[in-house]
Structure formats: C-alpha cells, structure tokens
Amino acid sequence: xxxxxxxxxxxxxxxxxxxxxxxxxxxxxxxxxxxxxxxxxxxxxxxxxxxxxxxxxxxxxxxxxxxxxxxxxxxxxxxxxxxxxxxxxxxxxxxxxxxxxxxxxxxxxxxxxxxxxxxxxxxxxxxxxxxxxxxxxxxxxxxxxxxxxxxxxxx
Numbered sequence: 001x002x003x004x005x006x007x008x009x010x011x012x013x014x015x016x017x018x019x020x021x022x023x024x025x026x027x028x029x030x031x032x033x034x035x036x037x038x039x040x041x042x043x044x045x046x047x048x049x050x051x052x053x054x055x056x057x058x059x060x061x062x063x064x065x066x067x068x069x070x071x072x073x074x075x076x077x078x079x080x081x082x083x084x085x086x087x088x089x090x091x092x093x094x095x096x097x098x099x100x101x102x103x104x105x106x107x108x109x110x111x112x113x114x115x116x117x118x119x120x121x122x123x124x125x126x127x128x129x130x131x132x133x134x135x136x137x138x139x140x141x142x143x144x145x146x147x148x149x150x151x152x153x154x155x
Contacts (some may be wrong), residue, residue: 001133005142007120008098011074012040015067017087018078018105019043019060021051026102027078030135031058034076037143038151042067044075044087055154064091071095074120076135078102084110092117099123103131 014034020027028051034041035053043051046062064087067073075096077084084106091099099114101123106114114121122133129137143150 001122001124001126002145004098004120004122005133005138006146008074008100008122009139009142009146009148011072011098013042013067013069013073014039014076015042015044015061015064015073016076016078017044017064017091018083019045019051019058021048025078026104026136030076030078030102032155033136033139036153036155037139038153042073053155063087064096065094067094067096071097074098074100076100076102077105079105081105081107081110085113088114088117100133100135103129103134 016031018027019031022028031043032053043058043060045060048060051058051060061067064070073096075091077087077099079087098120099118111124125132127133127138
C-alpha cells in the first residue's frame with residue numbers, strides 16, 4: 001500500500017469526488033487539506049458550481065470526465081459507497097491512474113475493483129489512524145515520502 005500512496009502523491013494534480021460546501025463533512029475537510037497544503041485540486045460535485053473555502057473559491061466539475069487532464073490527476077473519493085463504483089468506473093474510462101478511497105466511501109468489492117483497475121489504489125486497513133488509510137491522517141507523511149514540496153496555505 002505504501003507504494004500506492006507514493007504513486008498517488010506523485011501525481012501533478014488532484015481531484016476530490018464528493019467535495020462539499022458543508023464544513024462538517026469530510027468532502028469539505030479533504031478539499032481543504034489539499035488547499036492548505038498548496039496542492040492543485042479540483043472539487044467534483046454535480047450539484048454545485050462552486051465550493052468556497054475562507055480564502056478561495058473553487059469552481060467544481062460534475063464528474064471525473066469533466067476534469068481538464070484526468071490522466072494527470074489523482075482522485076480522492078469521499079462519496080457514499082452506493083456512488084463510489086460509478087465514480088471509479090468513470091475514472092478508469094477517462095484514464096485516471098491513482099485513486100484514494102477515504103474510509104467509509106467504499107465496500108470490499110469497490111476496493112478490489114480499484115486495486116485491479118488503477119496503477120495506484122489506496123484504501124482499506126492500514127495507515128496511521130484507526131479507520132484505515134486517510135488523506136487527513138496519512139497525507140503529510142506521504143508527501144514527505146515522495147519528497148514533494150508544499151507550502152502551508154491559509155484555509
């Protein structure tokens with residue numbers, strides 16, 4: 001899994017499927033994590049045209065196929081398991097190479113699908129937290145492992 005984590009954070013761009021304007025949801029918190037780490041991120045939300053953080057508003061796209069360069073984008077998935085498989089299938093179709101399935105966003109079949117269909121698939125047991133691999137918990141150590149430069153940005 002550590003190899004998959006390194007490949008994921010080697011991507012030049014990132015997207016968050018399930019990004020939310022609701023500050024209490026993980027879709028907001030993960031989008032904010034990418035922002036505060038200065039990483040280029042695009043929120044995916046089919047029902048909102050924009051998600052505003054205190055210091056920046058991000059235009060959304062409706063789906064992985066609407067990303068500008070999907071083959072150069074790693075995808076964090078924070079959708080309900082009933083939506084996740086559709087997101088993964090579309091991500092595969094458009095050439096996304098790396099996915100990170102946040103805790104609670106998948107069932108075992110989704111995780112197996114991701115591992116079989118992407119160059120890098122992160123999710124399931126492991127990481128430093130008790131819930132499994134999570135960008136919020138494991139992201140900074142992963143950035144350090146790939147020696148990716150990042151600067152802290154205001155939320």
